[in-house]
Structure formats: C-alpha cells, structure tokens
Amino acid sequence: MKFRYTFQKIVDLKSNEKTQAEWILSSAVSQLRVEESSLTELRIERQGIEGMLMDASIASTTVSDLLLFQNYLTHMDQRIDAKLLDVKQAEEQVSTSRTHLSEKAVEEKVWFRARDKARDLFLAEAQKKEQETLDEMALTRYKRPS
Template sequence: MKYEYKFQKILKLKEREKDEALSLYQDSVKNFEVVAEQLFDLLKKKENLEQYQLNELANGLSIHKIRHYQQFISNLEKTINHVQRLVMNARNTMNWYEEKLKESNIEVKKYEKLKEKTYQYYLQMLDKTENMHLDEYASVQYFHRGGN
C-alpha cells in the first residue's frame, strides 16, 4: 500500500506559484538596485559639479559659465527628482512582490505541514493494521495448536 497525498497537485501548483513569486521578487530587487544606482550616480555627479563650481568661483569665473553651471545643475536636479520617483516606485513594487512571496511561502508551508500530518496518520494506520493482522495470525496459530 503506497501513500498518496490527496492535495499533491495543489501543493505542486502552490510551489510553482511560489517559484514564480520568487522570480518576480528577484526581478523587482534587480530593478530597484539599477534605479537606486542611477540615483546615486546622479547625486554624486551633482555633488562633484557643485564642488567643481565652488573651486572655479574661488579662482574667478565668468557670468556666462556661472549661468551655464546653474542651468546644468537645475536640469540635473529635475532628473534627480524624476529618478527619485522611479526609486520610490521600484521600492513599492519590490515590497509588494516581497509580500506576495511571503504569502506564497505560507501557502506552501501549510500544504507541506498538512502532507506531513496526513503521512504520519497514514503510518499510524499502517502500523495499526499490521498489528491487527499479527494479532489475528497469532490467534489463528493459537487455535490451530489446540489452545494449550
């Protein structure tokens, strides 16, 4: 008699959903890292440009170059603001997929726990049946020997 888990197909489906959720979560983490790295690079670029402008101002800088740097910094700040929104969206997406992954893990664990419990019950019933057969066999042997 072989053990068959009655919810095996559901368990496999839940495991597949969990694997898909893990894949989507990993993709969202990569996307977040890319966008966050882009933001970091832009902030570093702005900081370097401002430092360069301060050094140039100390050495004497024409009004035309000051305007040019200010325009460039202004455009850079707009880009930074845009990328900050992208980072926030990527973080929210990553958190959402993380929640879905947690939910999938919980579902799989529920079915695995149920499978373990039903398997333990199956083993107990198997043991009980085996003991019952042994008792019957012993009784038959006893009666065949004459009940000494």
C-alpha cells in the same frame, strides 16, 4: 502499499508559486539596487558640477558660463528628483514582492502540513492493519491444536 496524496498537484503548484514569488522578489531587489546606484551616480555628477561652478566663480568667468552651470545644476536636480521617485517605486515593488512571497510561503506551508497529516494518518492506518493481521495470525496459531 505506497502513500499517494490526492492533492499532490496542488502542493506542487503552491511550491512553484512560492519559487516564482522568490524570483519576482529577487528581480525587484535587483531593480532597486540599479535605481539606487543610478541615483548615487547622479549625485556624484551633481557634486562635480557644483565644484566646477565654484571654480568658475572664483576664476574670472562670464556670467553666461555661470548661468550655464546653474542651469545644468537645475537640470541635475530635476533628474535626481525623478530618480528619487524611481527609487521609491522600486522600494514599493520590493515591499509588495516581499508581502506576496510571505503569502505564498504560508499557502505552501498549509498544503505541506495537510499532506504530512494525511501521510501520518495513512501510516497509522497501515500500521493498525498490519498489527491486526499479526494479531489474527497469532490467534490462529494459538487456537490450532498442537
């Protein structure tokens, strides 16, 4: 007699939900890395513009060129601020995904434990029946006249 768990499809579903949550977390972490990398590039670009502004201010440059550099720096600051918001949103998504994954892992564990408990009960019952059969056979042999 083979053990068949009545709720095996639910166990499989919970396992699949956990796997899906892992994929979502992985995607969220990848997106966070992309946003952080983009932010780093913007900051490096801004530093380059600052260097160009400093060089231009040392050399004889027109005021309009200096204003152009300053306007571009302001624009870069705005892009950095927007990218900081994107990074924050990506961090929140990672946090939400981690929470979701931990919830799915707990659900999966509960169902695995229920299945294991049902299997243990099944095996104990099967062993009990087998022992009763062996006892009955031994009793029948003992009662037979020799």
